[in-house]
Amino acid sequence: MDEKGLNRGRVLLAVALAQFTVTMVMSIVNVALPAIRSGLGFGPDQLSWVINAYSLVFGGLLLLGGRAADLYGHRRLLVLGALVFAAASLGGALAQSPAEMIVARVVQGLGAAAMAPSALAVLTTTQRAGKERTRALGVYAAVSAVGGAVGVLAGGLLTEYGGWRWVMFVNVPLALAVVWLAMQHIPAGAAAGARRLDVLGGVLGTGGIGLLVLGIVRTNQNAWTSATTLGTLAGAAVLLCAFAVVETRSSTTDPLVRFSLLARRGIGGANIFLLLVCAGQFAGFYFVSLYLQQVLALSPVATGAAFLPFCAGMIAGSAISTRLLGTLGAKALLVPGSLVAAVGFGWFSLISPSGSFLADILGPSLVAGFGIGVCFVPPTSTATEGLPPHEAGMASALLNSARQIGGALGLAVLVTVQVQHTDSALQAGRSPEEAMTSGFGQGLGLAGAILVAAALVAAVVLPSRPRTGAPDRPADAVGAPATEVLQ
Known part of the structure; x- marks a missing residue:
């Protein structure tokens, strides 16, 4: 398909739905964790692997998926990944044991590792550089927040009224819709030839x-x-x-990673920054979800609704970041954004065993969510701007790898700290509610500290020069003709 025949709005819709699906699957499972634990017999130390199995495979294979997309075609890998994702979601819905659920999550991660970098590469190679591309990236980031919001709410509703299996099954029609949209509206593109993966x-x-x-x-x-x-x-x-x-x-x-890319301050700094932000955010979602259900005894539906202010803050932060990025540049947004998020998680760490949504959740949710939202658009733009189409998948995979690996490592480290802190509190004679709350608060406070570290990375590593508005043209770094860019 040439540039004249390309409907960029529908391409963006396909990309947005793919990102929505990949994002929602994380938060929708978060809310259902206690029900999954009871339904399949997970031990307390195994439960985080329902999250980690997906995040780890997703993050670990993103580089391979992104490079495969560059070599064999962005649309082809997007469609293949969506089909694998749909099959794994069906397998998870039918799981009868912890092992089967973890295997399903592993395969889901495999499908997502093909979907996510392919989708972002499609966006960066079809949207015109400048305001159009910045707006598209804003939609991409905002959809991540919307996916989180819909995920926590849908997870609560489905778990409460349909059972936890529906949080896996609902992904099947979404992934199949991505396949249909991609086949209808995304250019097939040209493979790079018989080059070795x-x-x-x-x-x-x-x-x-x-x-x-x-x-x-x-x-x-x-x-x-x-x-x-x-x-x-x-x-x-x-x-x-x-x-x-x-x-x-x-x-x-044809390496998975050209380390010369990461040597660029903008690309390397954006990846490190996003890794740290997601390390704090993913763990924060995990601890708050368990606090709401295990300490405040909220139902899955109420827990999902309790996350809406956080996600509303993310959407607002993403919108403001998109509007100001071209004027202020990445650093001027990321430093205050990550510090605001750190304040929100620090506030979260003050949760009480006898707390409530209004006293302990609403305020920090809005603050942390807004800060996190500000932090999403600038790294995506900085880490993918000005690259030729044949490296778009690699750059997109690096960014998504930073997101998922950061989330997996952050969750692994902070859950370890939280469990040890809770055990120590129990041994000291504190009640189960007090011990759990103390452990969750410890983890949330450390999540805030990680976000402070992200602010330092943005301040020291990222270039301070504001981005200048580029003319609206297809995104390419080497002056390729538009028809070549769209392949």
Whole structure:
């Protein structure tokens, strides 16, 4: 399809629905966690793997998915990923044991790892640079917030009135709708030819990240200085070092990661920043969800509704960030945005065992949500701007990897801290409600500290020069003709 025949509005709709689906699946499962634990018999230390299994595979395979999209076609990988995602969602809805649920979440992550970078690459290579592209990225970021809002509310409604299995089944028609829209409105594009996909790099990178998260999570049972923990973390370091060697060796003509990209201050800084922001945000959602249900004893529906102010704040922050990005630049938005989010999570850490929605949740939800919303659009724009189409999938995969790996690592670290803090409080004679609240508060406070670290990264690493408005033209960094860009 050439530029004249391209309906960019419908392309954006397809991309937005793909991002909505990938985002919603995280929050919709969050609300259903207690019901899933009871229904399938998860142990308390296993439950976070319902989240981690998806985040880990999603984040670990994003680089492979993004590079495959560049080599074999963005639409092709988007459609394939959506079909795998739909099949895994059906498998999760029919799961009869914790193992089956975790396998389904692993396969869901595999499908999402093909969908997410392909969708963002489609956006960056079809929307005209300048105001049109900034608005499209704003829609992309806002849809992430809307996906979170709909996810928590739908998760509550479905769990309450239909059972937890519906939080998995609902993804099936959404993923199939992505397939239909992509086939109808996204250009097929041209594959890069018979070039080798760096499978070895994907295996090493995914294995290294997986061992890293596994080593951190298992500190619930094994001390940090134990042979098991040290051996696991050492294995992760070896695999990640091997990954770096494979990606930089001269014989790797199509690496998953061109480290020269990350050496650019804008791209490297945006990825580090987003990794830290998502490390705090994902853990925050997890702790607040459990606090609402296990301490305040809210129903799944009420828990979903309680998240709406947080997501409304995210939407408002995304809208303001989109409007001001071209004038102020990324750094001027990300430093205050992440600090505002840190204040919100610090406020969350003051939760009480005898608290309420109005006293403990509403205020910090609006503050934290607004700050997080401000932090989404600028990194996406900074990390994908000015790149040629054949590297769009790689850059999109890097950004999505930072998001998901940050979420997985943040959740692994902070859940470990939370569980240990709760156990210590129980041993000290505090009631279960007091102990759980203390542990959740500890985790939320540390999430705020991570966001302060994100503000420091934005202040020190990101370039301070404001972005200048670019003319409305197809996004390309090398002056390619429009018809080439759209392939």
